[in-house]
Amino acid sequence: MNKTLEVLTDPDSFFAKKIKEEIDFKPPLLIIGLIMILGAIAGYISVSTIMSTMASNSPNMGAAYSFGIVGSIIGAILSAILGWLIISGIFHLISSIFGGNGQFSRVLEFTAYGFLPSVFGSVIGIILTYLLFNSIDMTSMSNPENISQLIIKNPYSIASSLVGLVFTVWSANIWIHGIKYARNLTFSNALKTVGIPVVIYLLVQLISLIMAFV
Amino acid sequence: MASLLNLGNIMRKILFLSLIMLLLISHVHADTEVRPTITVSYAVEPQALMPGDTGTVTVELKNMAVTSDVYIKEEDKTFRMNAYVASVNLGGTTDIKVLDGAQTNLGLLGPGDYTKVTFNIQADKNISDGLHYLTLEVVGGSNMYSLTYRIPIKIDSRNVNLIVSDMPSTAMQEYSILNVNVVNLRPNEIKSVIVQPSGSDITFTPSSAFVGTIAGGNNSTAKLTLNTVSSSIGNKNLQLYATYYNGDNLHKSNIANYTLDVVNRSSLILSGIELTGMGTYNVKGSINNFGTTDAKNVMLSVIDTKNVTPIEPKGKYFVGTLGSDDESSFELSASVINDASSIPVLIEFRNSNNAYTAIKQNISLGSMYSNTNSNSSVNSGLVSFFIFASIALLAAGVGWLIFKSWKKHKKVE
Secondary structure (H helix, E strand, C coil), rough: HHHHHHHHHHHHHHHHHHHCCCCCCCHHHHHHHEEEEEEEHHHHHHHHHHHHHHHHHHCCCCHCCCCCCCHHHHHHHHHHHHHHHHHHHHHHHHHHHCCCCCHHHHHHHHHHHHHHHHHHHHHHHHHHHHHHHHHCCCCCCCCCCHHHHHCCCCHHHHHHHHHHHHHHHHHHCHHHHHHHHHHHCCCCHHHHHHHHHHHHHHHHHHHHHHHHHC | HHHHHHHHHHEEECCCCCCCCCCCCCCCCCCCCCCCEEEEEEECCCCEEECCEEEEEEEEEEEECCCCEECCHHHHHHHHEEEEEEEEEEEEECEEEEEEEEEEEEEECCCEEEEEEEEEEEECCCCCEEEEEEEEEEEEEEECCCEEEEEEECCCCCEEEECCCCCCCCCCCCCEEEEEEEEECCCCCCEEEEEEEECCCCCCCCCCCCEEEEECCCCCEEEEEECCCCCCEEEEEEEEEEEEECCCCEEEEEEEEEEEEEEEEEEEEEEEEECCCCCEEEEEEEEEEEECCCEEEEEEECCCCCCCCEEECCCCEEEEEEECCCCEEEEEEECCCCCCCCEEEEEECCCCCCCCCEEEEEHHHHHHHHHHHHHHCCCCHHHHHHHHHEEEEEEEHHHHHHHHHHHHHHHHC
């Protein structure tokens, strides 16, 4: 476990050692599994609070309530798996442009380590989500637009988004070193491979955060 | 004609024999004569004139005989009881002009018949107060004697005064009721009295108040609503006067001047504010009617601004009627963006005249928090600072880790 945590502080040394070993999906699956569980917990808190409010305002919402809860859990699981696969695929594709070579399975393995900061980020996210829904009196609200506006403009929600951005930058640093070894790239090309999609993602996130207040 | 009869108490009736005689029957000599009895009465309108006023003097002549003929047996003579009035003339003075000349050839007045003759008169502007006399001359014809009589005209220059007994020296930005006492110092009644208020930066409802007729030596009250809701702070001058008719003459009363100090205080105030939540606030408190008049249809609502959004159904709160010295609780909800320092609240109501009024008050997020005793209240500013300071520290920590890893990587290379 301590060896795995080394990726957070010294990713270059970690991946330099790891590339010499056989591909091992146990730690990556554990990380993605944790992301799934934490995502499901955050989703459950959000959806159950909103759905119970809507159910109290209008009867016959029991079925929708159950569907919403199950949907949020499935959504968290799928987004973790799909996120892992899609991000790995993007890195694999972009690294090919910069002359990268290496197995996709190795990219998958190393990319998963990059999600480790997100585990901590998810824990903080759950705490902020809990505080967010405790700070909002939604019993008097029935208009979904009001609810979404309220959530978006809440300081806890803004804090959660900012924490997500910080942990994404941390993940990007791990991915740069991981892709460098997984696709046998120079540091500069690895930086471009990871930097291009991550910067685009960060810009989209920042713009949507700013747009919510305009 | 009918108005003359209605003048009742102001009509001074004189009755005298204009021409002598009644029935001189039997044991009389051959030169016995029987003549008709005429009564003369008059009325002056208005009862008391002011200098410069015009008025009317109406003279009524009535033949008091009951039969058309009187037969004297001893004389074997029949006397006709018709009275012939040749002319009626009213003579003016230097101070009171009679605008009409003498009225001639009024003709015969049969037994019980009467006629009225009206003269227009005008008092001089500089006439002195007191009684002035006009000379009435009735010239009879045939078997009627003539007569001359003095008709007194009363001149009284006393004007009408306005007194506001409940005029406050200081007023809030509110509605106040003023009771304007219109005092008629004159001996006669005045008609069509209208009170006219005016002032700068203040308004009155109604803009003028009709009082009607006020009897002599009497008073009547006009109720006005003074509106200082939108007035700026400071001293305001206001004037009150009345217009009225003395007979057919329009007059203006003495002007009553008052000074009113408007202070920066609304009649509807919010108190006991408790704020709970963060980002979205639940506002609980009391609305108090600090003023002297009732506020009807009171409703509070959060004003939708760039930084503050009302949250339904607590975006509005209907209170209803709030009497003077009355209070009611209210509850509002609003979503507030971090940099907003207060929640603007619109208070709408109608005054006793049903006039719509809206005033704006701000519920300060900072100060209200410190004033409240609510345990559930959270200082949003402090919490936000703590959260974003933590994020800044986290970002610095991550930045340091990235910097360290890059530095190590360069060393290895």
